[in-house]
Amino acid sequence: MIPQSNFMVLAPIDPKREMELRQLLDSMNRAPGRVDPDNHLIPFGEFETLHFARLIILDDKTTEDVRVYGLAPRSYPLYLAFLGDIDGEVTAFLGKLIKRAGKGLGRIFSCCEGFDSDTDLLAWMRQHNAPAIAAYVNWRGRTVRQIREEGTLYDALENYIEKNATVLQNLTPRECHAKLRDFVTAEKSAGRLSLSEDSPTPQGWQIKNLLHLIGLPLLVLIASPLLILIAPFYTIALRRLEKTDPEVCPIADQKHCENLSRFEDHDVTNQFSAMGSLKPGFVRLLTTASVLKTVNYGARHITRRGRLGRIRSIHFARWVFVAGTERMVFFSNYDGSVESYMDDFINKTGFGLNASFSNGIGYPRTNWLVLDGCNDERDYKEYLRRHTLPTQVWYKAYPGLSAVDLERNTRVRQGLESLSMSDDEAREWVALL
């Protein structure tokens, strides 16, 4: 298995070059929200291990919200973020990226502070890496290559079925499965279909993963006497905050909303980027860190493949602190329109939303961290829309395919590779086609 990893380059933009940068980013698109995969700056389509990428100017318009806590708003520099979700190791990928697109990257990053023509690109990118505090991968181990191969397999099967429908329709599911398996075997030996064997899991990753698996519970266990001791105080403090923290959910600006929509619904998958300031104080910071570390642990070791709780429409997601611990960004790649995404979340995993987002300033009032909050649908949606940022450049390696499509294709392939199937299994498998 080749595990997925991610990177995010985060750098402050030279204010004098902001317009130039915006124009550069726009030039990578055919139209707003529609990237050119062969664009002249970073030809994303040429990188066979790249799932998703985005370039975004983190232009957070809500920094004034800290005033509700009597704090003076700080003037932050404007940041550029460049993110990717990839197969395998980051360093190796960045190496390839620089080799192929070093010039384009240089032009983009030259609009940032502290980058000039002599800068070592790789060192600079690594130096500006902003690690995710929590990350989710829909299907760990499924590579871009596998996704493409399985997509081709599915299309080939559909074509074959179209041509041989009358014969196939009269077969029992097991006969049908056998017939289709024969077809695929023949196609493979004729070199028309390729289904690569799974690569061995890198040993280093396995060890690190195991340590992570045991590490966090072990740490919690060791710290448990202390945790039990502070638990009542923590609970009292959190409850008091929950009751008094001000809500800031005004109706989002119509222009802002319409601008966001320009970048959405061009593919069956959409990008989502939201940013905001965290509520001040140690209790909130502790809560944020613990919740997100738990989410990260769960996403990595516990969730079933293809699912985040009940949600099956997220490809990749992550939470990242922006330069310090005052502000945070959430990025995701999800299927469907933003409305179905928000509704799905409220109804299917509202508790998770509340736990992870309620530490942001102005979030609708929660109770016991997981209750209420986003159930105030109106406030929650305005809150989220207001904090959403337009994503200037967004790339997806497999347009037209939803996460559920990917799951179906994987199931089809897995079924083909199994030699014996019960009647029920065969029926379920045939129903995937």
Added chain:
Amino acid sequence: MSEVDYADVQGLVRFGYGHMTRASYALVKVKNVAAAKSWLRAASVTSAVATKPPPVTALNVAFTASGLSALGLPRSVMAGFSHEFRGGMTEESRARQLGDVGRNASLNWAWGSNGREPHVLVMFFAEPGQFDSFVQSAKGNTWTDAFEELTSLGTSDLDENEPFGFADGISQPQIDWEQQRQTPCSQMEYTNIVALGEFLLGYRNEYGKITDRPLLEPDSANAGLLAAEDAPARQDLGRNGTYLVMRQLEQDIRKFWQFLYQQAGGNLAETERLGAKMVGRTKAGNPLVPIQTQSIPGMDPAPAQQNQFTYESDPAGARCPFGAHIRRANPRNSDFPEGRIGALRKLTIMLGFGPRGFHDDLISSVRFHRILRRGREYGPELLPEDALASSPPNDPERGLHFVCLNANILRQFEFLQNAWIMNTKFSGLTGESDPLLGNREAIPGCPVTGDFTTPGDGGLRRRVSGLPQFVTVRGGAYFFLPSLRAIRYFAGDGSA
């Protein structure tokens, strides 16, 4: 929560006026503000009060955002209406979400775009004998001074059928007028009873919250409005009003039946069977899944024989295909798969360890996405058997003036249209949108969207490919259907 004052609600919310078989929709622009206001003050708008015998005529009125601006509604008040109402149906990204691209694009519309955006929708309903005189008297003397008529859309009475020839209007949500429904945190079984706030502004919705609408600082102009229940110091302009979505959907009856006939190899019974699979009901309106014995809350007794079902008995779509029109439009599910379950099982499912079948738990909970349909057909009747003949010259246009009511256009109509009807990925499908309403337009990575799949009963699925576009959008707009008090406020009658 206080009781609903039916005298303040427009009748269309409570009644479909089925016995008033004649109707027309006037789409007008305000020509003269003072005259328009005076017409509104004089108009006797029909309320939702039930009378015996029921009225023989009815008049209802709705406004677009530009219409309210034309009447002089201040910008600060406008800002209290929802984003989608203010933005309008034809806004580019919204059009993309609704499937109004290609032949459906608003560029080609007969009304609702290209300078033909209405300000006001005036709906006239009457029993046949009364219609013409009613329209004339309802328009009165000020009408021509007040309004410029963009179009007047006629309707026809197809005797409970929609133009393709299928029984229609069978399934409607039952509104909880008495506000008895305790909106649960999780609804474990499908119910047809829907919170009042889903269809009327100012009341609690399925989330137990009151949907946003304009609330005004009290002054002499708005003194006639009711106070907001959740903010008693402010006047509630939305209360007892709702949003109305109108779309003119042209239906190509001949193309529909001829395509099915050809697919069925010229077999009439097979043609009808395929049509039923696409709709999810037979022409007579019988669902393709069996009627259940256990009653579903909120189903009227009369059509219950045709409505007492969910798709729980058909998880593989073998009887009613996943992509069938009525399964897309109302998947009849609850908040959780598996129906009534214990707290532990619920937690298991919430954490992602529930059923692991491919199609399991893919569809959002339907109770947040119901609409109240109030549309009417137009054009002369064309029976399916006659539709197989080639079209004569000047074949008249037929279709549906789709009208639906909802308190939250985004979460109800738009969601339904976008995530269920037009979505090529609905319920684990791919390459197909609604067999009736789909626009068949390619999307990036999906060149084909014109399939229709009938899952096999144990065997391989059957698939029809190359569905043509049967339904074309010819016009549309978002309206606000105000309370009678709000109409008086718009008309500048502060004493209301």
